[in-house]
Amino acid sequence: MLKKTRMLAAVAAVAGFALAGSYAVAEPADDDxxxxxxxxxxxxxxxxxxxxxxxxxxxxxxxxxxTRALEEDTFQNPGMLYVERGEEIWNTADGKAGKSCAxxxxxxxxxxxxxxxxxxxxxxxxxRPINIELRINKxxxxxxxxxxxxxxxADQKALTTYIKHQSLGMPVSVDLSQGDMQSWWEKxxxxxxTRTGQLNLSCAxxxELNNGKYIRADHLSQGxxxxxxxxxxxxxxxxxxxxxxxxxxxxxxxxxxxxFTDVLMALEVYVTWRGTGLSVETPAVRQ
Amino acid sequence: MFLxxxxxxxxxxxxxxxxxxxxxxxxxAVKIEDDAIEVSLTGKEGDPAAGRKYFANRKxxxxxxxxxxxxxSEHLFHGEVGPPxxxxxxxYTPEELRAIVVNSKAVFGPETVMPxxxxxxxxxxxxxxxxxxxxxxxxxxxxxxxxxxxLK
Numbered sequence: 269m270l271k272k273t274r275m276l277a278a279v280a281a282v283a284g285f286a287l288a289g290s291y292a293v294a295e296p297a298d299d300d301x302x303x304x305x306x307x308x309x310x311x312x313x314x315x316x317x318x319x320x321x322x323x324x325x326x327x328x329x330x331x332x333x334x335t336r337a338l339e340e341d342t343f344q345n346p347g348m349l350y351v352e353r354g355e356e357i358w359n360t361a362d363g364k365a366g367k368s369c370a371x372x373x374x375x376x377x378x379x380x381x382x383x384x385x386x387x388x389x390x391x392x393x394x395x396r397p398i399n400i401e402l403r404i405n406k407x408x409x410x411x412x413x414x415x416x417x418x419x420x421x422a423d424q425k426a427l428t429t430y431i432k433h434q435s436l437g438m439p440v441s442v443d444l445s446q447g448d449m450q451s452w453w454e455k456x457x458x459x460x461x462t463r464t465g466q467l468n469l470s471c472a473x474x475x476e477l478n479n480g481k482y483i484r485a486d487h488l489s490q491g492x493x494x495x496x497x498x499x500x501x502x503x504x505x506x507x508x509x510x511x512x513x514x515x516x517x518x519x520x521x522x523x524x525x526x527x528f529t530d531v532l533m534a535l536e537v538y539v540t541w542r543g544t545g546l547s548v549e550t551p552a553v554r555q
Numbered sequence: 556m557f558l559x560x561x562x563x564x565x566x567x568x569x570x571x572x573x574x575x576x577x578x579x580x581x582x583x584a585v586k587i588e589d590d591a592i593e594v595s596l597t598g599k600e601g602d603p604a605a606g607r608k609y610f611a612n613r614k615x616x617x618x619x620x621x622x623x624x625x626x627x628s629e630h631l632f633h634g635e636v637g638p639p640x641x642x643x644x645x646x647y648t649p650e651e652l653r654a655i656v657v658n659s660k661a662v663f664g665p666e667t668v669m670p671x672x673x674x675x676x677x678x679x680x681x682x683x684x685x686x687x688x689x690x691x692x693x694x695x696x697x698x699x700x701x702x703x704x705x706l707k
Contacts, residue, residue, distance in 0.1 A: 463678035463679065464680050464681075465677070465682065466678070467670045468671065469670070478668065481635040481636050482635045483620050483621060483635075484617075488636075520678060521685055522679065522680040522681060522682055
């Protein structure tokens with residue numbers, strides 16, 4: 269029953285978007301995101317030093333009123349289904365060691381609080397930054413003796429969503445002083461400004477120079493990552509961050525990198541930094 | 556018998572295609588001088604009615620993605636990334652419009668967001684099946700230019 273109501277709300281929102289888009293105003297909304305009337309999210313933040321924009325803004329501000337409303341209400345947010353599914357996985361033993369996440373980490377509400385706000389993090393073993401998805405795979409292989417999830421496996425998305433949700437409302441903050449994080453940030457920055465594909469566009473072409481404007485029916489945001497994995501109404505599913513990156517690169521008519529490769533991990537470090545200070549919104553709702 | 560017909564038809568198609576392309580200026584041979592291209596890329600005049608369709612088509616010009624155009628009010632969504640194109644033929648000559656569509660970067664500078672529609676000066680990692688190809692054909696460019704000329 270619960271599930272059905274949420275799905276219906278999502279369908280209604282999609283229909284609403286098509287109508288609202290044509291006469292919506294271009295500027296980001298002048299609105300506050302307060303979840304369930306009690307939890308105020310930071311959707312506008314002062315940029316970190318060296319940031320090219322005057323204000324860091326959540327993608328929530330660029331969505332229609334109907335889409336924004338879905339994220340304001342935990343009961344209506346279709347992404348909350350995946351949080352529930354993630355909790356089940358958290359507590360279910362898997363792999364030869366017969367352990368679940370909970371066997372080692374206990375209550376996620378306590379042990380995972382803040383984790384989603386501070387990743388990607390330097391991994392000394394791998395000598396590269398890793399994100400939540402890769403951290404989960406590391407635990408599965410090393411501590412559970414289970415197979416790593418394949419990219420975008422439904423359980424990978426649900427568990428990542430559940431873990432990030434434990435940091436709901438906390439400000440995004442990556443620690444660039446660990447390991448070689450700074451040079452990965454540089455590499456990510458280079459990718460951000462590199463034009464790709466037959467259309468010859470970079471991330472900056474759309475999200476830095478033109479955020480706030482419509483590109484056909486899509487209202488361009490700053491392309492921040494604080495809501496990932498996000499529930500996308502268009503796909504009626506959770507969308508992981510690397511899936512989104514690949515989609516944006518593909519749209520320039522370019523070959524796009526595989527998930528979790530060095531190029532995309534560096535991009536994740538850099539783009540996460542661009543959203544410094546915004547609240548973790550997972551699961552955010554987008555069009 | 557059937558086979559012969561197919562082969563014959565295919566041969567005709569090939570002849571047809573190559574004879575059209577033989578007339579076209581290749582992207583490398585196009586000269587932009589004083590922000591203008593003097594000669595038609597096909598040696599012929601474009602068809603404004605066809606150009607109007609290419610302009611809106613998401614797989615071809617997709618110009619509406621970035622430009623609003625009052626003359627196309629039947630389309631619901633017009634982008635805002637570039638300036639509205641109402642009255643654009645009063646601001647530019649047909650030769651200048653051709654240069655803008657062929658390679659906007661040669662006109663507005665390398666920083667512009669507008670793609671070059673008949674240029675091989677493109678971004679990194681171009682999709683494999685598109686390497687060496689332009690976004691639009693010479694005929695499509697000429698027809699879009701012919702349509703832009705009507706926007707007065």
